Amino acid sequence: MMEPTLSQLAMGVNTVWVLLAAALVFFMEAGFAALEAGFVRAKNSINIIMKVFMDCTVGMLGYWAVGFGIMYGVSKGGFIGWSDFFLLGDAAHLNLSIPVYAYWLFQAAFAVAVATIVSGAVAERMKFGPYIIFSLVATAFIYPLVAHWVWNPEGWLAKKGMVDFAGSAAVHAVGGWASLAAVLVLGPRIGKYNPDGTPNVIPAHSLPLAALGAFILWFGWFGFNPGSSLSGLDMNIARIAVTTNLAAAAGGTIGCFYTMFKWGKPDPTMVINGxxxxxxxxxxxxASVSPVGAVVIGAVAGVLVVEAVGWIDRLRADDPVGAVAVHGVCGSMGVIAVGLLHTERGFFYGGGAELLGVQLVGLLSVSLVAFLSTYGIFLVLKNTMGVRVSEKDELEGMDLAEHGMAAYTETTTFPSHSVGHDAFGQAMPVSAQWANVPTMKPPQ
Structure with a gap:
């Protein structure tokens, strides 16, 4: 048996690193599921978990069939890829130092995250079928198109020098502004807003579950950001892990203190979202800011997310999990912050305003495409299939209405008017008699 060469050893290390990072990023879906299920009411927790599962199933297939080719195929004018569909090519034009299969798996985990951001925003009132269609379109077309601009070496924003190392723009801003478009078409939950526009609090059913989901997401981010180096031999991965961790810590700390200052008590939901x-x-x-810069970015995000929730409520854009504030607003801020705090090209480091200008152009471009395309898709779905469940189903709860089963059967009574099935396929009565089903009607 021949001894492996240094280049073969390097490829082996890099491949294992990327596969490990891909597993961490994919495990973030468990974090999204727990976070979103905890933030919604108990009667809708199965439904939201089902939507996250469909992101992972339908979304993976869509990204395999079409999305990867659009994102990383041979570029047509810097705007769209047009090769390597169904993973039939070898992606030689990308000059990868790892097998294309490892690269695809890592990128596919990113793709499904974009759709899952939207799933939380539309929770508690969107039909299951139309959501699956949107998830497929988002992972196969919307995200790959804008990510091609940013990350494909021939993408027009990549050529301009835009810095979006792991996706504040391509993933988070896209998912966040797509979420805003979706909820504007979908409309608010019953009872969320009073006739004068003031919001009512609809409490989360399990903040411990939501907190667990946030911890899983935080853990997975050590694959999301350092893994984007695509190399286990890149010593900058240590710096990336530190800046990632410090920004999270600063965001949560400021989220705690700022809500204490603003409302007199620390708000757990804002610590989580901070x-x-x-x-x-x-x-x-x-990968390009200092630890001090990371703390500044996280601290600003901790304040911004609290204020953004109020701004979004004033639009009557009902977002049960804060997806628009976290991913849209704060993801966008992070893109702009690179233009200020990049240690070589940033404005505050003597780099001038060139990078800042590129960051603004890139952010505006991907955000507009995400918002407008999602708004259009939801309008089409609304006028064909319908995107919203009936008032009766919304009040009863999505779990029973759409899936015929309850998340917490011990707290449910079973009248004969509604029938589901047990684990063995036998008919069993289910009910909407939940303590937390609101009885209020929509504002007249």
């Missing part, structure tokens, strides 16, 4: 906001914001610049 950490996630810091992570979404640092993702663009994690």
């Amino acid at each position: 950490c996630l906001a810091g992570l979404a914001a640092i993702t663009a610049g994690c």
Whole structure:
């Protein structure tokens, strides 16, 4: 048996590193599922987990069939890829130092994350079928198109020098602004807003579950950001891990203190979302800002996410999990922050305004495409299949209405008017008699 060469050893190390990072990023879907299920009411927790599962199933297939080719295929004018569909090519034009299969798996985990960001925003009132269609379109077309501009070596934003190392723009801003478009078409949950526009609090059913989901996401981010180096031999991965961690810590800390100052008590939901906001914001610049810069970015995100929730509520854009604030607003801020805090090209480091200008152009471009395409898709779905469940189903709960089963059967009574099935396929009565089903009607 021949001894492996140094280049073969390097490829082996890099391949294992990317596969490990891909596993961490994919495990973030468990974090999304727990976070979103915890933030919604108990009667809708199965439904939201099902939507996250469909992101992983339908979304993976869509990205395999079409999305990867659009994103990383041979570029047509810097705007769209047009090769390597169904993973039939070898992606030689990318000059990868790892097998294309490892690269695809890592990128596919990113793709499904974009759709999952939207799943939380539309929770508790969107039909299951139309959501699956949107998830497929998002992973196969919307995300790959804008990510081609940013990450394909021939993409027009990549050629301009845009810095978005792991996706504050391509993943988080895209998912966040797509979420805003979706909820504007979908409309708010019953009882969320009073006739004068003031919001009512619809409490989360399990903050411990949501917190667990946030910890899983934080853990997975060590694959999301350092893994984007694509090399286990790149010593900068240590710096990337540190800046990632510091931004999360600063976001959660400021989220805690700022809500204490603003409302007199620390808000657990804002501590959770403050950490996630810091992570979404640092993702663009994690490889190019200093630890001090990472703390600044995370701290700004910790304040911004609290204020953004109020701004979004004033639009009557009902977002049960804060996806628009965390990913759209704070992800966008992180893209802009790179233009200021990049240690070689940033404005505050003597690099002038060139990078800042590129970052602004790139952010505006991908955000507009994400918002407008999602708005259009939801309008089409609304006028054909319909995107919203009936008032009766919304009040009863999505779990029973759409899936015929309850997440917490011990707290459910079973009248004969509604029938589901047990684990063996036998008919069993299910009910909407949940303590937390609101009885309020929509504002007249």
